[in-house]
Amino acid sequence: NEKYQIAIDGPASAGKSTVAKIVAKDLQYVYCDTGAMYRAVTLKAMENGIDVNDEIKIGKMLDDTKITFKPGDPVQKVFLDGTEVTEKIRQTNVTNLVSTVAAQKRVREVLTDWQRQLASDGGIVMDGRDIGSSVLPKAEVKIFLIASVDERAERRYKENLAKGMNVSLDQLKKEIEIRDQKDSTRKISPLTKAADAVEVDTTSMTIDDVVNKILEIVDSVS
Numbered sequence: 001n002e003k004y005q006i007a008i009d010g011p012a013s014a015g016k017s018t019v020a021k022i023v024a025k026d027l028q029y030v031y032c033d034t035g036a037m038y039r040a041v042t043l044k045a046m047e048n049g050i051d052v053n054d055e056i057k058i059g060k061m062l063d064d065t066k067i068t069f070k071p072g073d074p075v076q077k078v079f080l081d082g083t084e085v086t087e088k089i090r091q092t093n094v095t096n097l098v099s100t101v102a103a104q105k106r107v108r109e110v111l112t113d114w115q116r117q118l119a120s121d122g123g124i125v126m127d128g129r130d131i132g133s134s135v136l137p138k139a140e141v142k143i144f145l146i147a148s149v150d151e152r153a154e155r156r157y158k159e160n161l162a163k164g165m166n167v168s169l170d171q172l173k174k175e176i177e178i179r180d181q182k183d184s185t186r187k188i189s190p191l192t193k194a195a196d197a198v199e200v201d202t203t204s205m206t207i208d209d210v211v212n213k214i215l216e217i218v219d220s221v222s
């Protein structure tokens, strides 16, 4: 029973983490949310009063930064230097600055290195933007999840409402488009579909549909 690396990439709010987590549970694999790592680095810079454009200071900050995960329901818990930051890293201010930090060379080097270590034994589902194209180029399974921007904004809107946040649908759509634009056009490992990735358009699919589709793809390589 071989333990694969499963890479799930795609634009913001395409449902990657929701399905990645379920797929990992079904297969008894480890789940790694790489977006949470970039978010935690961004949060730390902000909390330390470091300008998010200051690559040198952020690079140095990484020398004593530790990000860890603990399984949890309904979401995996994220710890930054031992303190839980699961909710804080989803705040709007972090979301809107993370792409600036994620474009930096040193940040990508350090986080990519951690991600490769986590995945080295296989048995992992990793979601992000550059997993299939750059972090784990040899992953046995590569999925590229997409959905229309309207559908993605709608999903984010409903999630927000459930958390008691009220941001207009239009505003969310704008934020998603700006972030995708930044993530797709940066110089180092931009958001892109790997040549050997299977594209799944989730616009009119349920979560179960998407999970089953991915499990079928996993079965087809074994």
Ligand code: C5P
Binding pocket: 012, 013, 034, 035, 036, 038, 039, 098, 099, 100, 102, 103, 127, 128, 129, 130, 131, 179, 183
């Ligand atoms: O997946 P999530 O929306 O939480 O990711 C937050 C941000 O982290 C992305 O918009 C992107 O800027 C960055 N990211 C990245 N590479 C990854 C995962 C996330 O650059 N593999």
